[in-house]
Amino acid sequence: MGLIINKPTPEVRFGDLLEQLSIDEGELTVDVRIHYGGPVETGRGFVLHTSDYASGAGTMNVSNGIAMTATLDILEDIAMGNGPNRSMLGLGYAGWGPHQLENELINNGWLVTDANEDILFGRAAEHKWTAALKTLGIDPLMLSATGGSA
Numbered sequence: 001m002g003l004i005i006n007k008p009t010p011e012v013r014f015g016d017l018l019e020q021l022s023i024d025e026g027e028l029t030v031d032v033r034i035h036y037g038g039p040v041e042t043g044r045g046f047v048l049h050t051s052d053y054a055s056g057a058g059t060m061n062v063s064n065g066i067a068m069t070a071t072l073d074i075l076e077d078i079a080m081g082n083g084p085n086r087s088m089l090g091l092g093y094a095g096w097g098p099h100q101l102e103n104e105l106i107n108n109g110w111l112v113t114d115a116n117e118d119i120l121f122g123r124a125a126e127h128k129w130t131a132a133l134k135t136l137g138i139d140p141l142m143l144s145a146t147g148g149s150a
Contacts, residue, residue: 003048003068003090005120006128007036012091017045018079021072026080033123037090046070046090048120053077053084063115086121111136 014032018025037046051067053059058071067084077083096104104110113135119128133140 001038001040001096002094003037003046004035004094005048005088005090006125008125009034009036009091014078014089017089018075021075023072023076023079028079029081030078030083032078032087032089033125035088035090035125037092038094040093040095042092044070044092045075046093047074047078047084047087048090049074049084049087050117050121051084053087065117066115066120086117088121111138 012034014030014034015025015028017034018028032047036042047069048062049067049069051061051065053069053074054067055069055071055073055077058073059067059069061067074083074087075089078087105112111133113132116132116135119131119135122128122131130140133143
């Protein structure tokens, strides 16, 4: 599974989501950006966050310093000011069939880089793709939409 990190959904606000889930906003001081996480199960939320927060068995380590929690307690903790230092919430996720992603990687269908907190949790969604490419030393202006062989 994967989460899209550069498509915020400005029409869905964190406070409204808490209200819909009957979660007390408490001392809510942060406005967690909600993103379109992908086309699968769009009613289900996944919080990608820094690993300074853990919710027992509900938290999965994703990468060095990055974790994901998909249980309601993280939303309650964020609302009460006890959540992770940095986070983003994705509604839905991207999914692949058996061996599909591996085959896409083998066929160079994806560019892969290490997780970077500033890119993941940065507010400027429109710059995340370019920033990720730059970590690989790739200038996006040098990419072509057509393929070929030499």
